[in-house]
Amino acid sequence: MTEFLPNHPAGQKVILLNGGYDATDIFTPIHPKGTIEKYLPAEKHLGHLDGEAPIRPKKVDPFEDERLDNLDHLPPLSAIQNIHDFEYLAKNILPIGAWSYYSCGADDEISMRENHYAYQRIFFRPRVCVDVSEVDPSTELLGSKTSVPFYVTATAMAKLGNPGGECSIARGAGKEGVIQMISTLSSNSLEEIAAARIPGATQWFQLYVNEDREMTHELIQKAEELGMKAIFITVDAPTLGNREKDRRSKFSDDPNLDLGKDAQRGSGASRALSSFIDCHLNWDDIIEIKGMTKLPVLIKGIQRVEDIFKAAEIGCSGVVLSNHGGRQLDTSPPPVEVLAEAVPLLQKMDKLKPGFEIFIDGGVRRGTDILKAVALGDNKVKVGVGLGRPFLYSNSAYGEEGVRKAIQLLKDEVELDMRLLGVRNLNELNRNFVDTRRLWSGKEAEDYLYHRNYEPIETVQFRRDE
């Protein structure tokens, strides 16, 4: 390992700690099949182990028995009432490393929470006495039919929560007629996830641009060949956000271990994944990458109106208003605020080509949130709504069936809310149905379910002898 050690994207700590041990259980959930063959030259393969290697003894986790017991006593899916229930279960059944990677945000996690709370500062203006015996929440996103205006957005490492990984998300989403965006950092290979696609289902590919453009080119070609229908380039992660909750959980794996001054920044599942991302990426690169494919190219991670204009100007097919679920720059604005600000300006300036679509993700947990975002498109811009963590959590607890249930719950909520709002299809929904006056200045009501699941950030712990 000596030469490779400094280049390991996850840092040196994990390798040094596990030297001499069988690290299969640590390696497999993070690295898709074929990683070693692809990245490690054959001459580095010194041979097979003769016999079994020991597994590194873990610190005894006082909650492990309780966690395993919870896993054995999961409630039936019929008991799940809403998306928050999945999060509550995930928090109580996931190993600490997986839970902290999934649930963490950046710094003080203000953006992460505001993403959600901002929706609660928007109120509806329902229309009554409309015949709502039939309502239809289906629509088209980037030309693909979908049963609902929301989609599963790209999240890395689904296998940390469930061995079915992104493949079981693909099956669950596909069976419910919902689009799946696949992360560059998926724990299943792109080939596996494409093979798990239900016939007729749509998958999009999320691209992290590699410093090595040839690799990026190959990845795009592979995505095309495997039938992905659009490329979303993530631009909000030129470097990884400061995810303290995640880092602290990994460090607490062995709190007495002092790896010196560089160690802290290098630990945590988050950092493990990201070091190849090109921090030089600029708009000219986006134009170059657009030239590599015939697929629609969209930018994921737009956080200000000016950048929507810019993306439209260079011919992108749309943008995702997103702050990465609050995992990158803390106190970046909640995407729904950016949307509410952007659409009137876009209309006034008349800059968007027909067909330019706006997507939004972050903090969406209810059918009402989804309808608010679609309404803010004001019938001038098609809005698609992404959810990330909810599908990681439902997949972690119940695999494919959990993902289906999460979609069904959201779909039921959307249909019910459409009836109560007095709209029969999404074309009827416009800005007139929402009141945004409190969005920038008001105070939201406390969302008890959301708040109860929120895991406060820990402070530093004293060293204690084992």
Ligand SMILES: Cc1cc2nc3c(=O)[nH]c(=O)nc-3n(C[C@H](O)[C@H](O)[C@H](O)COP(=O)(O)O)c2cc1C
């Ligand atoms: C565990 C986790 C992993 C993520 N991985 C990626 C990724 O690989 N690529 C990406 O563009 N966004 C990634 N995101 C951001 C999501 O695409 C999305 O912006 C965010 O989850 C939306 O917020 P929500 O989780 O509140 O729905 C990730 C988010 C989480 C929670």
